[in-house]
Amino acid sequence: MSRFRPWITPVVVAALVLLFAVSQDSFYRVQLGTLAGIYAVAAIGLTLLFGGAGQISLGQAGLLGTSAFLTAHLTVDLGWDPWLAGLLAVAGTTLVGLLLGWAALRTTGHYLALVTLAFGLLFTEASRTLFPEGWYGVPVLAVGGFDFFDPQRMLLLVWAFVIASLVLATLLVRSRFGRSLAALRDDPVAASACGVDLARTKVAVFAIASALGGVSGWLFALYQGSVTETSFGFVLSVNLLIMVVVGGLGSPLGAVVGAVFLVLAPELG
Numbered sequence: 001m002s003r004f005r006p007w008i009t010p011v012v013v014a015a016l017v018l019l020f021a022v023s024q025d026s027f028y029r030v031q032l033g034t035l036a037g038i039y040a041v042a043a044i045g046l047t048l049l050f051g052g053a054g055q056i057s058l059g060q061a062g063l064l065g066t067s068a069f070l071t072a073h074l075t076v077d078l079g080w081d082p083w084l085a086g087l088l089a090v091a092g093t094t095l096v097g098l099l100l101g102w103a104a105l106r107t108t109g110h111y112l113a114l115v116t117l118a119f120g121l122l123f124t125e126a127s128r129t130l131f132p133e134g135w136y137g138v139p140v141l142a143v144g145g146f147d148f149f150d151p152q153r154m155l156l157l158v159w160a161f162v163i164a165s166l167v168l169a170t171l172l173v174r175s176r177f178g179r180s181l182a183a184l185r186d187d188p189v190a191a192s193a194c195g196v197d198l199a200r201t202k203v204a205v206f207a208i209a210s211a212l213g214g215v216s217g218w219l220f221a222l223y224q225g226s227v228t229e230t231s232f233g234f235v236l237s238v239n240l241l242i243m244v245v246v247g248g249l250g251s252p253l254g255a256v257v258g259a260v261f262l263v264l265a266p267e268l269g
Helices: 005-023 027-052 060-077 082-104 109-130 151-174 176-186 188-193 198-224 234-247 252-268
Strands: none
Touching (some): 005 027, 005 151, 005 252, 027 151, 060 109, 060 234, 082 109, 082 198, 109 234, 151 176, 151 198, 151 252, 176 198, 188 198, 234 252
8 A cells, every 4th residue: 555655645636636627617717726836846846955855945936937038038039849948948947956056065054045045136137137028929838739728728737747746756755865855954964974975965956956946937938928037036936935834844745735825825815
């Protein structure tokens, strides 16, 4: 039974999303569900980083923006296929995450938060200066003759990535790598004494969180159809952290719940 336990939650989430998609005729609610899924992917990555490894990041919005900007530039300006643009955008964002992970080797705690905050603010200022008008007309994602212009289709596509991210994060948490993350979070000195390679673990978890942030930014660009710097400010980084905290630190499913709650809560007031 324990072999199937990691798959129970994704199956339940998939069933709930499918039920929501086929039962909703409200365009606005479907859009909210899609946006919640996009942020959930980034929140799952941040859960591994913050909840799993204890590494605070206040620059996650900059990673989403990096991917979204690359996607928009490659598709709108250069005419690339959205799938190929997504691969390069996620790869570029992961590279940025590796650089942040390298910075994390020399800082901890509040100092690390300040480094990532500086990255996020630098991204906002640079994008405002270099790309003040943003991009419009990001093409619709398609597979052959089947496109995702329909809101329900886009909702299902986004949540397919959420479920895949959830499975990946759950398997990582249960793996040896996940135990290394927990050791790094609880007591780095003891973890190092037990043979955990702190440098490799820090860089790896930053790269994974950045890759998931890249997927989120790519999906955002496709969902929105336009990309501007106003979508990736400091407030988004704070909201992503809140999603992780609300759902419970270290819980990938909690990150999904937190994302859904934070997107839908303002609409309930």
